[in-house]
Amino acid sequence: xxxxxxxxxxxxxxxxxxxxxxxxxxxxxxxxxxxxxxxxxxxxxxxxxxxxxxxxxxxxxxxxxxxxxxxxxxxxxxxxxxxxxxxxxxxxxxxxxxxxxxxxxxxxxxxxxxxxxxxxxxxxxxxxxxxxxxxxxxxxxxxxxxxxxxxxxxxxxxxxxxxxxxxxxxxxxxxxxxxxxxxxxxxxxxxxxxxxxxxxxxxxxxxxxxxxxxxxxxxxxxxxxxxxxxxxxxxxxxxxxxxxxxxxxxxxxxxxxxxxxxxxxxxxxxxxxxxxxxxxxxxxxxxxxxxxxxxxxxxxxxxxxxxxxxxxxxxxxxxxxxxxxxxxxxxxxxxxxxxxxxxxxxxxxxxxxxxxxxxxxxxxxxxxxxxxxxxxxxxxxxxxxxxxxxxxxxxxxxxxxxxxxxxxxxxxxxxxxxxxxxxxxxxxxxxxxxxxxxxxxxxxxxxxxxxxxxxxxxxxxxxxxxxxxxxxxxxxxxxxxxxxxxxxxxxxxxxxxxxxxxxxxxxxxxxxxxxxxxxxxxxxxxxxxxxxxxxxxxxxxxxxxxxxxxxxxxxxxxxxxxxxxxxxxxxxxxxxxxxxxxxxxxxxxxxxxxxxxxxxxxxxxxxxxxxxxxxxxxxx
Numbered sequence: 001x002x003x004x005x006x007x008x009x010x011x012x013x014x015x016x017x018x019x020x021x022x023x024x025x026x027x028x029x030x031x032x033x034x035x036x037x038x039x040x041x042x043x044x045x046x047x048x049x050x051x052x053x054x055x056x057x058x059x060x061x062x063x064x065x066x067x068x069x070x071x072x073x074x075x076x077x078x079x080x081x082x083x084x085x086x087x088x089x090x091x092x093x094x095x096x097x098x099x100x101x102x103x104x105x106x107x108x109x110x111x112x113x114x115x116x117x118x119x120x121x122x123x124x125x126x127x128x129x130x131x132x133x134x135x136x137x138x139x140x141x142x143x144x145x146x147x148x149x150x151x152x153x154x155x156x157x158x159x160x161x162x163x164x165x166x167x168x169x170x171x172x173x174x175x176x177x178x179x180x181x182x183x184x185x186x187x188x189x190x191x192x193x194x195x196x197x198x199x200x201x202x203x204x205x206x207x208x209x210x211x212x213x214x215x216x217x218x219x220x221x222x223x224x225x226x227x228x229x230x231x232x233x234x235x236x237x238x239x240x241x242x243x244x245x246x247x248x249x250x251x252x253x254x255x256x257x258x259x260x261x262x263x264x265x266x267x268x269x270x271x272x273x274x275x276x277x278x279x280x281x282x283x284x285x286x287x288x289x290x291x292x293x294x295x296x297x298x299x300x301x302x303x304x305x306x307x308x309x310x311x312x313x314x315x316x317x318x319x320x321x322x323x324x325x326x327x328x329x330x331x332x333x334x335x336x337x338x339x340x341x342x343x344x345x346x347x348x349x350x351x352x353x354x355x356x357x358x359x360x361x362x363x364x365x366x367x368x369x370x371x372x373x374x375x376x377x378x379x380x381x382x383x384x385x386x387x388x389x390x391x392x393x394x395x396x397x398x399x400x401x402x403x404x405x406x407x408x409x410x411x412x413x414x415x416x417x418x419x420x421x422x423x424x425x426x427x428x429x430x431x432x433x434x435x436x437x438x439x440x441x442x443x444x445x446x447x448x449x450x451x452x453x454x455x456x457x458x459x460x461x462x463x464x465x466x467x468x469x470x471x472x473x474x475x476x477x478x479x480x481x482x483x484x485x486x487x488x489x490x491x492x493x494x495x496x497x498x499x500x501x502x503x504x505x506x507x508x509x510x511x512x513x514x515x516x517x518x519x520x521x522x523x524x525x526x527x528x529x530x531x532x533x534x535x536x537x538x539x540x541x542x543x544x545x546x547x548x549x550x551x552x553x554x555x556x557x558x559x560x561x562x563x564x565x566x567x568x569x570x571x572x573x574x575x576x577x578x579x580x581x582x583x584x585x586x587x588x589x590x591x592x593x594x595x596x597x598x599x600x601x602x603x604x605x606x607x608x609x610x611x612x613x614x615x616x617x618x619x620x
Contacts, residue, residue: 016049016096024089042085049092050076071240075264082261084586120190120211124155127199137206144202148193157209158187158200165196180347184374184384239569243267243576250580258586262579265589266596267572275564275600282607283557290613291540292550299520299536303554305501306520309454310493312506313461313471314435315542316524317445320507322353322435324360328411329429336366338421338429341391344368345384349376349393353419356433392422397465417467435467437474444544445475452551454503458496460489460514489514505547522547549613560607564600571596 023045030038057073072095079088126135127145137155140146145161148154154167164182169191181187187200190211206212247263250256284294294300314320327335343361346354348371361368371384371391381394396413399406399420409427410420417433438444448454459480461468468482481492490513496502497519504511504518512534515521523535524542539546575592578584584592 012052013096016052017093019048020045020089020093020096024093027086027089039085042089045092046076046080046085046088049096050080053092053095071243071264071267074244075261075267078261078264079586082257082586084261084265087265087586121153121155125149140202140206142202142204146200146202148187148198148200150193150195150197152193154187154189154191154193154200155209156189156200156202156206157204158202160185160187160198161201162199163196165198166194167198168192168194179349182348182371182374182384184372185348186376239267239572242573246573246576246580254582256582259580259582261586262584262589263576265586266575266579266584266593275568275597275604276561278601278604279557279561279564279607282605283553286607286613287537287550287553290546290549292546292553293538293540294536295538296536300554300557302501302520302536303503303551304452304558306452306454306503307500308456308458308496308502309448310458310460310496310502310504310514310518311477312504312511312514313459313463313468315507316505317441317459317471317475317544318435318437320435322356322417322433324356324431324433325416326432327429328432330409330427333423333428335429336364338431339364340366340368341386341423341428342393342419342421342431344371344386345374345382345391345393347371348374348384349382353417353433357419357431390424391428392425394420394422395466396420413466416470435471437471438544440544441475444548445477447548452555456496456500458492460484460492460504462486462489486511486513490517493517507542522550552613553607556607560604564603567603568596568600571599 023041026041027038030041053073054077057070060070072091076088076091076095079085079091121137123134123136124140125132125147126140127133127147132147140156146155146158160181160183162183164180166180167187169179169188179191181198186203187198188211189206189209243263247260247267250263251260280297280300283300284297287294311317327338329335329338339357339361342357343366346357347368369386371386374382374384376382381392381398383390383392385391394402396410396418399410403422403425406422406427411430414432417435419431419433421428421431445457448457457477457479459468459472459475459477461480461482462484463482465482468480472478472480481488484492489511493502493504493514494517497517501519503520503522504514505522505524506515507524511523515523515534515536520537521535523538537550539550572593575584575589575596579589
């Protein structure tokens with residue numbers, strides 16, 4: 001019994017939909033089999049539906065929320081008092097159906113956090129003397145030696161002390177690469193171990209590790225997520241007082257309560273309660289047919305309001321596959337020697353450029369020697385010892401900070417990507433690479449302002465400044481933020497959202513907090529569950545053409561929904577005027593309202609019948 005009560009409390013709107021359908025069906029059956037009992041199912045339905053719906057309406061009144069549902073509840077109660085049971089039963093079905101759909105559509109804030117939490121273990125294997133002891137995570141201290149067995153998740157940030165292997169850090173980097181690990185390599189909490197046993201030294205407590213930090217950012221992002229007021233309520237806030245004024249005026253001037261009910265029956269805002277949800281469902285179906293999964297239907301209403309577009313770089317505006325274009329050796333080093341050393345070191349790096357250098361070394365069939373003492377310390381770049389010599393792979397910015405005496409030896413800066421190789425703190429050479437922008441990128445960025453009023457475009461990336469600047473130049477983006485952590489991304493998105501509604505696009509789990517913070521978050525691909533949960537929509541095919549299609553679906557949704565709602569309201573106002581003058585009875589009012597509903601719903605279904613989505617990227 002308790003389980004049944006709990007289910008009803010949680011899903012009362014859905015239960016009321018089922019009861020409404022049952023009551024209306026029984027009414028239809030009794031009309032032909034036992035007319036004297038035909039009204040009983042409707043009366044029962046009205047009493048069952050009136051209690052929760054009236055309570056909710058009273059709460060809205062106290063909150064000064066005079067939306068579309070309020071008028072429907074008044075009509076339902078009036079129909080009960082005046083024995084218009086069939087009309088009242090239909091209103092219960094419409095109200096419960098609309099609220100059930102809304103409950104289903106609302107994105108659960110806990111879904112992202114649950115997806116993140118499932119990755120983390122509850123215990124860790126601590127190495128004590130000659131034994132390995134299983135301990136709870138909160139007992140781990142800085143300096144503890146932890147054993148990570150194959151396919152286990154790293155519980156804390158740390159440094160590898162024993163073992164060689166690979167780890168999957170895609171949850172943080174957004175890149176589906178296996179990162180090699182050797183003694184000296186850094187480990188990020190949440191990374192999944194490969195096939196080898198690794199012994200790491202804990203650098204931070206669990207609560208301060210990278211994974212816990214991202215979860216905290218996610219919680220903050222969900223708590224501060226902007227709330228959307230339904231389009232139906234926005235229109236209903238205007239329509240409701242007008243309808244009530246007409247109904248009360250007609251009753252007051254004539255003393256005929258029937259006119260009051262007639263006005264309310266034809267004024268019941270069914271185009272708001274039904275047509276708008278149907279338009280949303282049609283839009284969701286159309287998007288799915290075109291490879292766009294709508295996770296949060298509210299984004300379809302938010303998208304046309306966005307005025308700032310914020311994009312992650314790798315895999316969103318680029319293909320996410322940098323390629324090596326040039327090697328500039330410094331004598332006496334040779335091109336082959338540089339590529340061999342870089343390939344050996346980059347096996348231990350999580351940066352997308354690493355894969356490009358490894359692929360180039362592999363294509364030339366180079367044997368990559370083992371590196372030791374590998375580290376990637378902030379401000380120094382990637383370091384390792386190969387055949388007794390210390391090698392650094394770093395950036396021009398880090399050269400100016402730590403090896404400023406080498407600046408005169410560097411070649412001139414060019415557009416594109418760059419990494420610099422040092423051997424025993426001497427310049428060994430420069431690698432130039434490019435992460436190609438998507439072919440449709442410039443057209444897409446260029447048309448956002450004139451076609452969709454996205455007047456501000458920001459490139460926000462965790463990648464190196466040179467890489468971000470190169471892409472921004474290619475695509476014509478003026479405002480950029482480079483080398484940003486997930487936490488910094490969230491803060492920038494939050495600041496921009498405070499100024500104007502924002503659209504954020506990304507593809508890595510490191511983008512999940514920013515996706516949740518923005519007014520609308522779109523994720524590329526469905527490779528990662530966490531990112532998909534954080535995003536309002538997922539673009540399954542990695543092309544910006546699909547983003548433009550989604551923008552146009554949202555525009556069509558808003559246009560058709562407004563046509564259905566406003567058109568229905570105009571017809572209702574005309575009907576209310578006739579009812580107030582006594583030309584329409586309550587039954588005729590209900591029939592007239594049903595006719596208006598049919599027109600509004602037929603218009604709402606136009607989006608579902610639309611075979612193609614017109615886009616305009618090619619015109620700009």
